[in-house]
Amino acid sequence: MIAPSVILSRVKALPTLSGAALRLSELARDQRSSAADFERVIRPDPALTANLLRVANSAYFGLRNRVESVKQAVTVLGLTRVSEVAAAAAFAPVIPARLPGYDIEASAFWLHSVAVAVLSERLAVELKMPRPDLTFTAGLLHDIGKLAIGTFVSQESVEILGRVRGGLAFASAEREVLGVDHAEVGALVADAWRLPAAMGAVARWHHAPDDVPEGVDRPLVDLVHAADGLAHALGLGADVGELARQIAPGTEARLGIRARRLERVAGASLDAIREMAGLFAPRGDSR
Amino acid sequence: MSTLTVDISDFKVSAKADDLIVTYALGSCIAVIVHDPVRVVGGMIHYMLPLSETSPEKAKIRPAMFADTGIPLLFQTMYQLGCQKKDLIVKVAGGGALYDDKGLFSIGKRNYTVLRKMFWKSNVLIRAEDVGGAKSRTTRLQVGSGLCTVTSQGEETEL
Numbered sequence: 213m214i215a216p217s218v219i220l221s222r223v224k225a226l227p228t229l230s231g232a233a234l235r236l237s238e239l240a241r242d243q244r245s246s247a248a249d250f251e252r253v254i255r256p257d258p259a260l261t262a263n264l265l266r267v268a269n270s271a272y273f274g275l276r277n278r279v280e281s282v283k284q285a286v287t288v289l290g291l292t293r294v295s296e297v298a299a300a301a302a303f304a305p306v307i308p309a310r311l312p313g314y315d316i317e318a319s320a321f322w323l324h325s326v327a328v329a330v331l332s333e334r335l336a337v338e339l340k341m342p343r344p345d346l347t348f349t350a351g352l353l354h355d356i357g358k359l360a361i362g363t364f365v366s367q368e369s370v371e372i373l374g375r376v377r378g379g380l381a382f383a384s385a386e387r388e389v390l391g392v393d394h395a396e397v398g399a400l401v402a403d404a405w406r407l408p409a410a411m412g413a414v415a416r417w418h419h420a421p422d423d424v425p426e427g428v429d430r431p432l433v434d435l436v437h438a439a440d441g442l443a444h445a446l447g448l449g450a451d452v453g454e455l456a457r458q459i460a461p462g463t464e465a466r467l468g469i470r471a472r473r474l475e476r477v478a479g480a481s482l483d484a485i486r487e488m489a490g491l492f493a494p495r496g497d498s499r
Numbered sequence: 500m501s502t503l504t505v506d507i508s509d510f511k512v513s514a515k516a517d518d519l520i521v522t523y524a525l526g527s528c529i530a531v532i533v534h535d536p537v538r539v540v541g542g543m544i545h546y547m548l549p550l551s552e553t554s555p556e557k558a559k560i561r562p563a564m565f566a567d568t569g570i571p572l573l574f575q576t577m578y579q580l581g582c583q584k585k586d587l588i589v590k591v592a593g594g595g596a597l598y599d600d601k602g603l604f605s606i607g608k609r610n611y612t613v614l615r616k617m618f619w620k621s622n623v624l625i626r627a628e629d630v631g632g633a634k635s636r637t638t639r640l641q642v643g644s645g646l647c648t649v650t651s652q653g654e655e656t657e658l
Contacts, residue, residue, distance in 0.1 A: 320524075377652075381598060441597055445604055446547060447507065447524035447635060455526055455633040458598045471603055472553055478606070479554040479564060482508060482547065 233302035313365025324449025331439035357398030382453030508564035510544035516643030525593035527607030541642035
């Protein structure tokens with residue numbers, strides 16, 4: 213068992229997301245925001261400006277005309293998209309070269325994060341759900357808890373993997389051995405990063421969508437839970453927990469998705485996942 | 500020696516004896532590994548989904564995404580290199596599943612069922628296989644020797 217204070221100090225020691233990305237995600241949720249507000253946040257940040265133009269002109273969006281200014285990018289992509297691109301650009305550099313405990317390298321963790329972001333969004337479209345706000349970004353950041361508790365998982369990996377081989381889901385094994393799992397820690401990271409509450413809730417409940425308390429955006433949690441399972445099933449960023457997970461019966465029922473449609477989403481998303489993942493390389497500095 | 504990596508929804512064929520063909524992180528996806536010891540040719544596909552009818556347009560661009568369009572392509576490519584069906588040694592790995600799968604996410608099982616039907620219809624025998632279970636696999640084929648291995652949960656075994 214790890215003392216909560218030890219986990220908190222680890223969470224606080226994590227590098228944080230860039231302020232501009234966070235400001236944009238706040239602006240994207242505020243209906244009074246205008247394109248001009250976005251430009252004011254983006255322009256002073258040369259790296260974000262460059263990333264935004266690069267992404268706007270990439271195959272991922274497949275635009276006909278070349279986007280050459282921040283203003284144009286915001287107009288063409290829309291405010292939500294711009295805030296998603298900013299989140300992706302901000303998240304990639306904080307991923308360490310290798311996540312201890314999960315036996316996964318930065319590039320695979322990044323691929324998995326992007327896969328869950330894209331699959332969550334495409335599932336929402338396939339199911340004709342009103343697209344919950346922040347679907348892409350919530351999917352992208354669902355595993356942030358792993359950045360903070362990897363070292364503890366690594367120290368107890370024999371115990372945890374023993375339980376996984378015995379049939380326990382990886383997150384449940386974490387909880388049994390450490391007293392906490394990466395989902396619960398993910399909510400602490402979301403708080404420390406001052407992410408919107410909905411994203412913290414997705415990080416917190418993405419392995420237990422049947423248990424979400426009142427007031428949490430359950431459809432969003434369901435989408436990310438299903439997308440996470442699908443990404444792992446397809447081998448998009450396999451980590452040591454691999455396929456040791458269950459799909460919550462409630463999620464299947466609530467989403468009402470059929471296998472064929474799931475396969476269609478998987479087939480239609482693969483290229484987009486690769487394109488988006490290739491746009492930002494995780495820095496992978498060995499911390 | 501070169502290492503040829505087979506991405507998801509891709510296949511590779513080589514007639515160079517010192518080549519190694521490898522594919523990583525097979526979850527519910529399946530790798531079909533084919534070796535011709537007579538012509539010394541090796542091939543591997545890493546397909547993701549059972550049937551192209553779910554996305555016919557996608558199948559035109561990426562036939563190796565689906566069992567029904569990808570596997571025939573792998574065999575035809577080997578035949579073009581002079582391989583004969585009677586000499587081919589066929590092995591299969593992957594088709595894993597999540598825990599307690601009630602069917603929705605059993606892409607691995609459907610991937611395997613379609614493969615068995617196709618092989619049954621065209622009289623292809625599977626020499627060895629390592630399929631199913633909640634695990635991810637990496638497979639390697641040495642083109643020269645035909646040595647085929649599966650690595651899963653830190654252990655490498657010969658297939």
